[in-house]
Amino acid sequence: xxxxxxxxxxxxxxxxxxxxxxxxxxxxxxxxxxxxxxxxxxxxxxxxxxxxxxxxxxxxxxxxxxxxxxxxxxxxxxxxxxxxxxxxxxxxxxxxxxxxxxxxxxxxxxxxxxxxxxxxxxxxxxxxxxxxxxxxxxxxxxxxxxxxxxxxxxxxxxxxxxxxxxxxxxxxxxxxxxxxxxxxxxxxxxxxxxxxxxxxxxxxxxxxxxxxxxxxxxxxxxxxxxxxxxxxxxxxxxxxxxxxxxxxxxxxxxxxxxxxxxxxxxxxxxxxxxxxxxxxxxxxxxxxxxxxxxxxxxxxxxxxxxxxxxxxxxxxxxxxxxxxxxxxxxxxxxxxxxxxxxxxxxxxxxxxxxxxxxxxxxxxxxxxxxxxxxxxxxxxxxxxxxxxxxxxxxxxxxxxxxxxxxxxxxxxxxxxxxxxxxxxxxxxxxxxxxxx
Ligand SMILES: [Zn+2]
Numbered sequence: 306x307x308x309x310x311x312x313x314x315x316x317x318x319x320x321x322x323x324x325x326x327x328x329x330x331x332x333x334x335x336x337x338x339x340x341x342x343x344x345x346x347x348x349x350x351x352x353x354x355x356x357x358x359x360x361x362x363x364x365x366x367x368x369x370x371x372x373x374x375x376x377x378x379x380x381x382x383x384x385x386x387x388x389x390x391x392x393x394x395x396x397x398x399x400x401x402x403x404x405x406x407x408x409x410x411x412x413x414x415x416x417x418x419x420x421x422x423x424x425x426x427x428x429x430x431x432x433x434x435x436x437x438x439x440x441x442x443x444x445x446x447x448x449x450x451x452x453x454x455x456x457x458x459x460x461x462x463x464x465x466x467x468x469x470x471x472x473x474x475x476x477x478x479x480x481x482x483x484x485x486x487x488x489x490x491x492x493x494x495x496x497x498x499x500x501x502x503x504x505x506x507x508x509x510x511x512x513x514x515x516x517x518x519x520x521x522x523x524x525x526x527x528x529x530x531x532x533x534x535x536x537x538x539x540x541x542x543x544x545x546x547x548x549x550x551x552x553x554x555x556x557x558x559x560x561x562x563x564x565x566x567x568x569x570x571x572x573x574x575x576x577x578x579x580x581x582x583x584x585x586x587x588x589x590x591x592x593x594x595x596x597x598x599x600x601x602x603x604x605x606x607x608x609x610x611x612x613x614x615x616x617x618x619x620x621x622x623x624x625x626x627x628x629x630x631x632x633x634x635x636x637x638x639x640x641x642x643x644x645x646x647x648x649x650x651x652x653x654x655x656x657x658x659x660x661x662x663x664x665x666x667x668x669x670x671x672x673x674x675x676x677x678x679x680x681x682x683x684x685x686x687x688x689x690x691x692x693x694x695x696x697x698x699x700x701x702x703x704x705x706x707x708x709x710x711x712x713x714x715x716x717x718x719x720x721x722x723x724x725x726x727x728x729x730x731x732x733x734x735x736x737x738x739x740x741x
Contacts (some may be wrong), residue, residue, distance in 0.1 A: 379438025386628025524567030
């Protein structure tokens with residue numbers, strides 16, 4: 306009697322993934338109502354109809370039975386701050402007072418490696434509970450905060466992007482980099498970038514907290530290591546935009562400050578992008594930079610409403626971020642829920658299919674990682690989430706009479722949260738499951 310090789314697993318469920326952006330391509334998604342996902346050595350071997358693929362399984366291999374559930378690629382959160390986990394849901398009238406009152410004192414605690422380690426562990430487990438398998442993460446100015454993060458993500462086998470915050474002005478002394486010194490960031494790149502599944506992001510917090518000297522050196526570092534990521538904030542709220550205008554009078558716009566210092570390029574992710582104009586979005590598209598749209602944060606701080614129509618007009622790369630701790634949920638489903646409402650208030654419409662695209666393949670494309678994650682194309686890393694449409698009594702009642710895939714996904718996005726996540730897998734390993 307033959308037995309199945311240990312390195313192959315199969316999962317039977319409804320499967321959803323994308324090969325294009327549904328905003329621009331009517332045949333962008335693949336949906337297999339009775340589907341099978343086959344994983345070999347931690348990578349996707351095949352994804353399709355159960356009826357077609359079952360016969361290809363090695364003899365003796367029983368698929369894990371997730372019938373009635375929906376499997377999608379793991380969610381990708383392209384903007385959040387792990388050190389701010391403990392200050393989520395802290396009251397403050399707007400971005401700048403919120404930074405002063407909560408953020409800087411909270412981030413100071415990351416001088417202590419033990420605090421950094423315990424926060425990173427909690428943070429990553431919370432992401433996995435919400436079905437997020439990849440995130441683009443701000444640490445603090447302390448190099449130890451980066452070590453703690455990557456040690457915890459490496460122990461879980463996760464595909465994660467993170468970096469040390471750069472700040473050398475307009476911040477408390479205890480969080481200030483030495484002017485002109487990017488040696489810590491470079492050492493962290495050499496230590497962590499492409500080690501296992503870890504990837505490094507050069508991380509100037511935002512233009513007002515960096516001197517021109519620091520921005521210039523940051524751009525040089527980004528050019529020296531072109532396959533690293535860049536993450537920062539841009540055009541979040543009007544007071545901040547005004548401040549940047551005063552600090553950098555020579556720049557055409559807030560975004561232009563970053564372009565002047567060589568910080569717009571592929572793998573550059575800009576959080577918020579609320580007040581960008583048409584020319585800014587054209588520059589985003591031309592440089593291959595990407596917007597990380599953070600609706601729960603933008604509503605929480607009253608920053609403004611992202612303009613999906615304007616961004617799509619320029620075909621700018623888009624993705625979704627929670628922006629925890631200003632964001633109010635770790636759940637990408639809740640982030641979709643709020644993104645939908647933001648679009649409505651701006652007079653546009655975000656179908657659920659588009660939102661699931663943005664949280665999976667759209668994000669992977671924004672990061673130039675579509676050959677590794679974000680879909681079930683053959684050879685992709687087997688990061689996926691099992692969603693339960695009957696997770697709560699209300700969800701069960703609503704999803705029992707859906708007439709289309711769009712209706713089902715819409716109910717998952719609008720009513721779903723961490724309770725909807727039956728299990729999360731990373732590299733083919735179950736890293737979260739109910740009752741675990
Ligand atoms: Zn942020």
